Amino acid sequence: MRWLERVATGQTPGPRPAVAAVKTYRYLRLAMVAMVLGLAVAVVHEVLRVDGTCWQTSLSGYYYTPVQNLFVGALVAIGVCLVSLKGNTDSEDVLLNFAGICAPFVALVPIHDPSACGVVTDGLNRDLNIANNVVALLVVFGAGLVALAALRWHNRRSSNDEPAPTGIEILGYAESVLVFLAAVAVFWLQPEWFDRYGHPVAAIAMFVFVFVNVVVNAVNIYYERRGTDAPVRRLNRYTWIALAMAACVVGSLLLAWLGVEHWLLVIEASLIGCFAVFWGCQTWELWDQGLRTEPAVARTR
Numbered sequence: 001m002r003w004l005e006r007v008a009t010g011q012t013p014g015p016r017p018a019v020a021a022v023k024t025y026r027y028l029r030l031a032m033v034a035m036v037l038g039l040a041v042a043v044v045h046e047v048l049r050v051d052g053t054c055w056q057t058s059l060s061g062y063y064y065t066p067v068q069n070l071f072v073g074a075l076v077a078i079g080v081c082l083v084s085l086k087g088n089t090d091s092e093d094v095l096l097n098f099a100g101i102c103a104p105f106v107a108l109v110p111i112h113d114p115s116a117c118g119v120v121t122d123g124l125n126r127d128l129n130i131a132n133n134v135v136a137l138l139v140v141f142g143a144g145l146v147a148l149a150a151l152r153w154h155n156r157r158s159s160n161d162e163p164a165p166t167g168i169e170i171l172g173y174a175e176s177v178l179v180f181l182a183a184v185a186v187f188w189l190q191p192e193w194f195d196r197y198g199h200p201v202a203a204i205a206m207f208v209f210v211f212v213n214v215v216v217n218a219v220n221i222y223y224e225r226r227g228t229d230a231p232v233r234r235l236n237r238y239t240w241i242a243l244a245m246a247a248c249v250v251g252s253l254l255l256a257w258l259g260v261e262h263w264l265l266v267i268e269a270s271l272i273g274c275f276a277v278f279w280g281c282q283t284w285e286l287w288d289q290g291l292r293t294e295p296a297v298a299r300t301r
Contacts (some may be wrong), residue, residue, distance in 0.1 A: 022290035028085045029283040035074040035081075036276035042070040054117040057261055059268035060199060063110040064121050072107045079103030087213075088292040089220065094172035095213040101141065101179070102206035108133040109198040130195055134187055141180050148173070207271050214242045214278055220292070237281050245274045 046065050047055060056062050063071055082100030087093030109130055152165065165173075187194045218238035235243075252267030260266075286292060 022288065025085065025290040026283060026287060028081045029279045029286075032078050032081050032279045033276050033283070035078050036272055038070055039067075039074045039272070042067045050117075055262055056117065056265060058111065058264040059272070060106075060111045060203070061265075068121065075103045075107035079107075086291060089216070090166050090168035090172075092213055092216050092220075094168060094175075095209045095216065097172065097176070098179075099206050099209035099213065101176070102202045102209065104137055105134070105198060105202035106206060108137065109195070109202065111199050112196045127195060130198075131191075134194075134198075138180070138184055138187065141183070145173075145177060145180060203268075210271075210275055210278075211242065211245050214238055214245065214274075217278075217282070218242055224292075238278070241274055241278050241281070244277075245271055248274065 043059070043062055046062065046067050049066075056065070062068070079100045079102070082096045082103065084100075085096055087096050110126060156164070187198075215238075218236055218241075221236045221238060248267060248270035252263050252270070255263035255266060
């Protein structure tokens, strides 16, 4: 029972802070892969439930099916992970924060017109849900901005070792404030426009931030390898993921031009798949590092 005594009295030795941080990064990345997997399973299960004869025209359309709870929960969880996860560089950190801010809005501001195919829930309470959830999101968003500024100010005053914010960090914070003010203004002054276009705007923005983040990782890996004796390859794994995302967009737009009804489902599913692959690759690359503080040569191809 000695182990129970140690747990009760707090004497169980914990991991070193650096090791704990690495594990935290690892689990945040794996959590996002797990959320994508869970969402995929929920969608496939729903398709099989209706004998495979009904596919929503977009992934967002599954908000109005039994997938709704997992759809919302997965996107909110992904948003929290993206904001919580420290990027390898200031640029990556800002991009992850913006993508994470968009994700809950994608989840909680559903598309306006669901497909009639296989839908088991209606949109009667849609406007009420948006009004309640978006107010909560905006309050949390604003409180987070205030808390971040207050903590930075406090740390600077209480410690001489606290580094000054970089230009990219200041720019990212200023842009976050502008986005917050714009969202509040549109939600308050143009609620009908927000209800109709809030979802697509947030979804497009989220995927753009994710794509740019993948490109930033590809460029960083390329230049890190140039400073070592390892062979330099212009196309590392992150380059391939970025190219795959671009190809998915082009291919889906071609399907739209050809009149394929489910082109939006294709683009959303393929980009989310690339998102999961990216985090799987970065989890493997930084398994023992947490962050890319040194040239990531050994594991990157």
